[in-house]
Amino acid sequence: MEQIKKLEKLPPKREKVETLSILRQISGSASALGELKGVAKTIPNQAMLINAVVLQEAKDSSEIENIITTRDELYRALTTAGKQPVQVKEVINYRKAIFTGFEIIKKQGFLRVSDIETIQKTIIENNAGIRNMSGTVLKNDRTGKTVYTPPQEKSEILDLLGNFLEYFNLNQMDLHPLINLAILHYQFESIHPFYDGNGRTGRILNILYLLINNLLDIPILYLSSYINKNKSDYYKLLNKVNNTDDWEEYILYILKAIEETSLKTIDKINNIKELLEKAIEKAKARAPKIYRKELIELLFEQPYSKIDFVVKRLNVERKAASRYLKKFEEIELLKSTKIGRETIYINEDLIEILKKY
Ligand SMILES: Nc1ncnc2c1ncn2[C@@H]1O[C@H](COP(=O)(O)OP(=O)(O)OP(=O)(O)O)[C@@H](O)[C@H]1O
Ligand SMILES: [Mg+2]
Numbered sequence: 001m002e003q004i005k006k007l008e009k010l011p012p013k014r015e016k017v018e019t020l021s022i023l024r025q026i027s028g029s030a031s032a033l034g035e036l037k038g039v040a041k042t043i044p045n046q047a048m049l050i051n052a053v054v055l056q057e058a059k060d061s062s063e064i065e066n067i068i069t070t071r072d073e074l075y076r077a078l079t080t081a082g083k084q085p086v087q088v089k090e091v092i093n094y095r096k097a098i099f100t101g102f103e104i105i106k107k108q109g110f111l112r113v114s115d116i117e118t119i120q121k122t123i124i125e126n127n128a129g130i131r132n133m134s135g136t137v138l139k140n141d142r143t144g145k146t147v148y149t150p151p152q153e154k155s156e157i158l159d160l161l162g163n164f165l166e167y168f169n170l171n172q173m174d175l176h177p178l179i180n181l182a183i184l185h186y187q188f189e190s191i192h193p194f195y196d197g198n199g200r201t202g203r204i205l206n207i208l209y210l211l212i213n214n215l216l217d218i219p220i221l222y223l224s225s226y227i228n229k230n231k232s233d234y235y236k237l238l239n240k241v242n243n244t245d246d247w248e249e250y251i252l253y254i255l256k257a258i259e260e261t262s263l264k265t266i267d268k269i270n271n272i273k274e275l276l277e278k279a280i281e282k283a284k285a286r287a288p289k290i291y292r293k294e295l296i297e298l299l300f301e302q303p304y305s306k307i308d309f310v311v312k313r314l315n316v317e318r319k320a321a322s323r324y325l326k327k328f329e330e331i332e333l334l335k336s337t338k339i340g341r342e343t344i345y346i347n348e349d350l351i352e353i354l355k356k357y
Contacts, residue, residue: 003008005243007089007190008149009163011173012181015330017183018175019319026176029255032262033178037216039266043273046218049299050270050356053265058223060085061200071355075304080339089125094200099120101208102219109212110169111173111205114182118195119204124197130157131195135270138192147235148242150192168209178211181206182254186241203227221265224307225357226257264357271353276300279349290324299334303347303354 043049057067059074061303077088084092097119104115117129134152151157162189166172171180188202203224210216227234239249268313276296283291298313312322325345328334334345 004344007160007187010162010167010187010249012174012183012245014173014227016245017179017251019248022179022248022251025255026178029262030176030177032266033210033215033221034258036221036262036266036269038294040218040220043269044276045300047304048276048297049269050218050220050273050276051301052303052350053220053222054089054095054098054177056354057098057224058091060222060224060228061203062090071351075351076339076344077305078343079302079306080342081125085342091125093123093125097200098204098207098219101204102211105208105211106116111165111208111212113158113165116156116205118200120194120197120201121285123200124194130154130161130193135193136195144328147239150189157191157193164188164191165283168205168214171213175208177215178258179251180257181209181258182251183247184209185254186238186247186250187327188336190242194229220269221258221261223254223257223261226261230257268357270352271356272300273348274308275349275353282331282333283328290327295324295328299328299345299347300350303350305345305347327328329343 040046040049055074055078056071059071067172074091077084078092099114100122101119104118113130121127121129131152132154136150136152137146137149138148141145152161165185167180167187168184171177173180175183184292185202185206188205189198192198194201203222206223207216207219207221209217210221214352233253237253241247241250279296279299280293282298292314294314295310298309302309305325306322307318307325310316311318312325314321314324316324325334325336329336330344333347335348336343336345338344
């Protein structure tokens with residue numbers, strides 16, 4: 001489909017984004033998300049939960065399939081010393097960008113253009129910033145044909161970003177926030193302000209939007225996995241909005257992604273919570289002398305752990321740290337493996353849960 005219209009500023013026409021089927025889908029999406037917000041609160045250590053979910057998202061959102069094929073490889077690379085392959089670096093940067101965005105929102109509660117630049121720079125690790133040379137077009141991967149030409153002039157990009165932020169920071173149209181989120185995601189991707197990293201930056205903006213609007217307290221809902229699984233529809237529907245003013249199917253796609261992902265995440269959290277409680281009970285019963293809550297929490301924050309981590313977290317000698325880990329292996333809470341000269345202790349039950357989703 002050839003592009004026939006130029007990107008318009010927000011807002012779209014209300015009747016195009018508040019159709020009957022959209023309003024019908026909203027209740028399922030909003031209630032699943034509300035339930036997720038509640039379930040997350042019941043986890044005692046929020047850092048633990050955020051870590052597990054954010055690493056998963058960083059992996060899903062980054063293009064690492066070619067080299068880092070399994071979660072296991074990723075965790076090994078993150079845990080062992082030495083030079084990391086560029087794909088691992090990418091995951092680490094993406095994770096850092098999520099936390100950077102989270103901090104900005106906690107501090108100021110809204111976003112500026114410079115904040116979006118900070119997030120993108122963290123992902124991409126260069127200073128190119130907002131596009132100031134023309135030539136960027138979006139192509140169909142398969143056919144190589146140009147499907148969409150974003151605004152080319154920097155002044156126009158900045159103008160559109162200003163308009164975007166007005167609706168991001170304040171729900172000017174008084175739409176349901178989840179409808180607004182879908183619209184904002186389309187708009188950001190279509191402005192396509194950077195040479196690269198627009199998809200990843202836009203996916204981080206989605207979670208920040210949920211936080212600003214108190215739809216979640218912590219950053220734990222990510223659509224990358226859903227988008228990866230339904231990628232051709234995602235592209236097709238963005239394209240449909242580029243070319244028509246028919247928003248319905250695209251908005252429904254995002255709303256369904258929110259519903260399905262929320263339900264999955266709830267299930268995942270419940271599983272993690274149950275495992276954590278069991279681990280605490282087991283350690284208390286079978287290793288009462290060394291049981292420390294922080295130690296268990298560490299093993300859930302870092303499912304691939306090692307002596308150094310324990311030394312730092314618990315402020316103990318290497319010998320003690322090593323003894324703790326060995327004891328935990330003995331009571332089958334951890335399993336050790338050698339990588340090079342290092343011994344890594346793996347929380348295998350947790351890895352099993354993370355793998356399932
Ligand atoms: N027709 C389109 N209209 C608007 N945006 C589009 C269209 N096709 C693709 N996009 C957006 O462009 C993004 C890719 O842009 P870019 O390569 O700059 O981001 P990335 O983060 O490097 O890649 P990716 O999103 O694939 O991980 C896609 O994720 C999608 O959101
Ligand atoms: Mg790219």
